[in-house]
Amino acid sequence: MTVDETDQIAPDALKESVLIVGGDGIGRSVAARIANGDTGATDRAAAPDAVVLAVDAARSADADTPALPSIPETAIRLAVVTVPERPTPSERALLERLETQVDAVVLASGEGEAALTAAVGTLVSIVQDSGMVNVDLADVETVFRPVERAALGAGEGSIEEPTAAVRDAFASLPRGVETDAASGVLVDLIGPPRMSIADVNGAVSAVRGRVGPDAHVIWGGAVDSAVDEELAVRLVFAGVESARVAPGDDCPRCGTPLSSYTLGDRTRLSCEACGFADVSVRLRD
Numbered sequence: 001m002t003v004d005e006t007d008q009i010a011p012d013a014l015k016e017s018v019l020i021v022g023g024d025g026i027g028r029s030v031a032a033r034i035a036n037g038d039t040g041a042t043d044r045a046a047a048p049d050a051v052v053l054a055v056d057a058a059r060s061a062d063a064d065t066p067a068l069p070s071i072p073e074t075a076i077r078l079a080v081v082t083v084p085e086r087p088t089p090s091e092r093a094l095l096e097r098l099e100t101q102v103d104a105v106v107l108a109s110g111e112g113e114a115a116l117t118a119a120v121g122t123l124v125s126i127v128q129d130s131g132m133v134n135v136d137l138a139d140v141e142t143v144f145r146p147v148e149r150a151a152l153g154a155g156e157g158s159i160e161e162p163t164a165a166v167r168d169a170f171a172s173l174p175r176g177v178e179t180d181a182a183s184g185v186l187v188d189l190i191g192p193p194r195m196s197i198a199d200v201n202g203a204v205s206a207v208r209g210r211v212g213p214d215a216h217v218i219w220g221g222a223v224d225s226a227v228d229e230e231l232a233v234r235l236v237f238a239g240v241e242s243a244r245v246a247p248g249d250d251c252p253r254c255g256t257p258l259s260s261y262t263l264g265d266r267t268r269l270s271c272e273a274c275g276f277a278d279v280s281v282r283l284r285d
Contacts, residue, residue: 017047017048017049017050018048018049018050018051018052018124018127018128018137019048019050019051019052019075020034020035020052020054020120020124021051021052021053021054022053022054023053023054023055023060023079024055024056024059024060025059026054026056026059026112026113026116027053027054027055027056027060027116028054029113030054030113030116030117030120031054031120033117034117034120034121034124037121047075048075049075049076049137050075050076050077050078050127050137050140051075051076051077051078052078052079052080052120052123052124053077053078053079053080053098053101053102054079054080054116054120055079055080055081055082055094055098055116056081056082056111056112056113056115056116057081057082057083057084057087057091057094057095057111058082058083058084058091058111058112059111060094076103076137076140076141076144076145077101077102077103078102078103078104078105078106078123078140078144078150079098079101079102079104079105079106080106080108080116080119080120080123080152081094081095081098081105081106081107081108082108082109082110082111082112082115082116082119083095083107083108083109083110083111083174084110084111085109085175086175086248086249095107095149099148099149103144103145103147104144104147104148104149104150104238105148105149105150106119106123106150106151106152106236107149107150107151107152107173107174107177107240108122108151108152108174109153109172109173109174109175118154119152122152122154122234123152123236126186126188126220126234126236127139127140135186135188135218135219135220139186139218139220140186142184142216142218143183143184143185143186143216143218143236143238143239144184144238146183146238146239147183147184147238147239149239149240149241150236150237150238150239150240151173151174151177151179151236151237151240152173152234152235152236152237153169153170153171153172153173153234153235153237154169154172154232154233154234154235155167155168155169155170155171155172155232155233156168156230156231156232156233157230157231157233158229158230158231159191159192159194159195159199159229159230159231160229162199162200162202162203162206162231162233163202163203163206165203165231165232165233166203166206166207166210166233166235167206168233169233169234169235170210170235173237177237177240177241178240178241179210179211179237179240180211180212180241181212181239181240181241182211182212182215182237182238182239182240183214183215183216183238183239184215184216184217184218184237184238184239185207185211185215185216185217185218185235185236185237185238186218186219186220186235186236186238187203187204187207187217187218187219187220187233187234187235188219188220188221188222188233188234188235188236189203189219189220189221189222189231189232189233189234190221190222190223190224190227190231190232190234191221191222191223191224191227191230191231191232192223192224192225192227192228192229192230192231193223193225195221195223195231199231200219200221203231203233204217204219207235211237249269251271251273251274251276253271253274253276254271254273254274254276256271256272256273256274258270258271258276259271259272
């Protein structure tokens with residue numbers, strides 16, 4: 001028996017229609033690029049099963065909130081948003097505005113066209129690519145419909161040490177994202193032909209060990225004959241929390257960079273200039 005075997009989808013599941021919409025200039029370029037690729041997504045669909053709004057927060061924060069096209073109410077709506085290491089107040093406000101338009105805002109690290117292309121492409125390929133065990137839009141709806149914010153991470157490592165690839169994926173999450181309270185996780189694994197159920201279980205168990213006990217974990221896996229030793233891990237966390245501030249961020253009272261000190265498993269932040277203190281944030285391993 002495998003981990004969460006009852007949550008698996010048949011390998012020959014039908015591909016759904018995924019519409020990519022650009023929320024800004026970079027987003028429109030990304031939508032066209034992905035639609036012209038081999039992901040199976042499109043930038044033109046009258047009745048899509050899912051809509052992904054591509055937004056670069058750094059370029060869109062001060063613009064009007066991107067609008068979604070008229071689409072069926074049954075379609076799941078996601079916004080994939082790349083965020084810089086230290087989001088500004090206007091960028092945080094953009095995320096809050098987007099949450100009123102979509103089922104979930106999926107955060108990814110980085111800024112610019114390359115980062116946004118990678119993030120949107122990763123999410124689309126997770127639900128579109130065929131494998132030995134597939135993740136599809138039914139799984140996406142299961143974990144995303146009840147939440148407002150999610151996060152995307154991707155990592156690589158040796159098939160001999162699946163947990164290292166999982167650590168790499170966690171490390172790629174946007175700064176300040178806390179996965180402890182995640183309500184669901186999509187785990188997508190791509191490995192060499194010799195990838196075994198033990199390897200899969202090792203990776204999935206490593207993910208389970210870093211989220212809450214009630215998180216709904218759904219995994220999918222595919223074999224890549226061109227890969228010899230590498231294991232790629234792609235994670236989508238639903239229901240994450242974002243730390244409001246992090247060490248080095250501007251003090252919300254006076255604007256001076258915040259200092260940090262560790263107390264137990266928490267890092268507490270304080271401002272040496274004005275005395276603002278006792279803000280805590282969990283640091284990722």
